[in-house]
Amino acid sequence: MGGKALKEPIWVAGCMSGTSLDGVDVALLKTDGVAIVGFGESAFRPYSEAEQAMFRAELGSWQASEPLTELIETAHSQALSQLEPPQDAPERGIALIGFHGQTLNHAPDEGRTYQAGDGAVLAAVMGLPVIWDFRSSDVEMGGQGAPLAPFYHHALARYVGAEAPVVFLNLGGVGNLTWVNPKVADPAAPGACLAFDTGPANAPVNDLMRARLGQSYDKDGALAAQGRPDMEIVARGLEHAYFYKMPPKSLDRNDFHGVLEAVAPLSDADAAATLTAFAAACVARAMDHCPSPPAALYVTGGGRHNPVLMAMIAAGVDCEVLPVEEIGLDGDMLEAQAFAYLAARVRAGLPTSAPSTTGVRAAIGGGRLSRPEVSSKA
Numbered sequence: 001m002g003g004k005a006l007k008e009p010i011w012v013a014g015c016m017s018g019t020s021l022d023g024v025d026v027a028l029l030k031t032d033g034v035a036i037v038g039f040g041e042s043a044f045r046p047y048s049e050a051e052q053a054m055f056r057a058e059l060g061s062w063q064a065s066e067p068l069t070e071l072i073e074t075a076h077s078q079a080l081s082q083l084e085p086p087q088d089a090p091e092r093g094i095a096l097i098g099f100h101g102q103t104l105n106h107a108p109d110e111g112r113t114y115q116a117g118d119g120a121v122l123a124a125v126m127g128l129p130v131i132w133d134f135r136s137s138d139v140e141m142g143g144q145g146a147p148l149a150p151f152y153h154h155a156l157a158r159y160v161g162a163e164a165p166v167v168f169l170n171l172g173g174v175g176n177l178t179w180v181n182p183k184v185a186d187p188a189a190p191g192a193c194l195a196f197d198t199g200p201a202n203a204p205v206n207d208l209m210r211a212r213l214g215q216s217y218d219k220d221g222a223l224a225a226q227g228r229p230d231m232e233i234v235a236r237g238l239e240h241a242y243f244y245k246m247p248p249k250s251l252d253r254n255d256f257h258g259v260l261e262a263v264a265p266l267s268d269a270d271a272a273a274t275l276t277a278f279a280a281a282c283v284a285r286a287m288d289h290c291p292s293p294p295a296a297l298y299v300t301g302g303g304r305h306n307p308v309l310m311a312m313i314a315a316g317v318d319c320e321v322l323p324v325e326e327i328g329l330d331g332d333m334l335e336a337q338a339f340a341y342l343a344a345r346v347r348a349g350l351p352t353s354a355p356s357t358t359g360v361r362a363a364i365g366g367g368r369l370s371r372p373e374v375s376s377k378a
């Protein structure tokens with residue numbers, strides 16, 4: 001597909017409401033759709049317990065209720081309103097918004113995926129053009145519709161000056177990784193990236209903590225640290241058909257409910273340790289799919305704050321495992337930045353996914369454009 005870098009870099013605000021349902025991340029990125037030029041402010045608007053319950057009640061739906069849609073739009077506009085205009089462009093400020101929305105259902109093999117929230121409403125409220133619905137055209141073209149961060153991971157590897165292949169691993173509710181060869185300039189070209197979801201990451205432990213202890217997550221892995229992983233359950237979990245599929249491949253948040261059921265007889269600590277060990281084992285298994293051993297595994301997403309999970313991952317792979325902060329990046333905002341980057345690519349007419357990242361038939365640009373006054377297909 002055609003398209004080249006924008007003539008001038010623009011400031012874009014990216015927004016992500018992730019599968020762990022903790023809130024909305026927004027972050028500013030300056031880019032021409034190819035290179036990263038600079039990072040700007042970021043903000044977080046948490047979902048309250050009651051709001052999270054509203055989301056959980058609608059996970060799996062293909063049509064969000066009106067109150068949920070309104071909540072998503074309001075929370076995003078509140079998060080975006082916290083951002084000050086970038087200092088080097090106060091008169092022009094933010095040029096574009098990339099709006100992921102909240103995934104409620106993801107069934108790529110049926111050709112559908114659903115991110116709730118209406119970009120046209122956000123465009124009207126913010127008075128800015130919004131690119132949204134990033135995943136639909138990819139699944140319509142035979143792709144997995146996820147992960148979509150890989151092209152941004154590729155741009156980051158080049159931005160930090162990586163010279164050899166590296167892996168970016170995102171530990172959100174679900175895990176996903178991108179193997180990147182920074183020597184290949186075009187992220188859509190064969191050999192530049194290989195990406196896929198690794199398996200469940202934080203979601204099963206979060207679900208366990210909620211069900212047993214009324215807590216939203218295992219802070220710093222404190223509970224898992226007190227337990228002993230049941231490696232038989234981990235091994236059985238790894239027999240799931242997902243691990244025998246070749247990438248690209250993607251997951252829905254609740255695809256691995258069986259593992260949660262398997263730990264039911266265990267104590268709280270052993271169950272947390274087992275689910276944490278399972279998340280780490282999924283990463284180790286994923287590394288076998290990498291085209292060549294990476295120089296390092298850079299970890300982003302909330303799971304990197306969990307020292308027990310990080311130690312288990314490091315023990316299972318053959319390279320250095322480092323939080324992305326070690327290379328000067330912000331692991332809490334990387335996905336929001338990714339959707340800023342992808343929005344700029346859509347604006348430039350550049351692809352946002354390729355056969356090597358989602359399995360889509362050909363490199364394709366996803367996303368729909370809504371302007372404050374009118375809305376149309378981008």
Ligand SMILES: Nc1ncnc2c1ncn2[C@@H]1O[C@H](COP(=O)(O)OP(=O)(O)OP(=O)(O)O)[C@@H](O)[C@H]1O
Nearest residue numbers: 018019020172173174202217220301302303305306
């Ligand atoms: N200090 C910590 N100790 C343990 N786990 C943590 C810590 N901080 C964050 N987490 C985990 O990270 C999760 C949030 O991760 P993140 O914000 O990357 O998810 P997300 O963006 O919603 O998910 P996804 O990438 O799947 O869309 C929390 O729900 C929790 O499980």
Ligand SMILES: CC(=O)N[C@H]1[C@@H]2OC[C@@H](O2)[C@@H](O)[C@@H]1O[C@H](C)C(=O)O
Nearest residue numbers: 103106146147148149172174176335
């Ligand atoms: C369908 C969907 O929303 N998938 C998310 C989820 O969270 C992590 C993993 O599963 C990844 O596939 C994706 O998000 C990231 C941002 C992505 O598309 O790269």
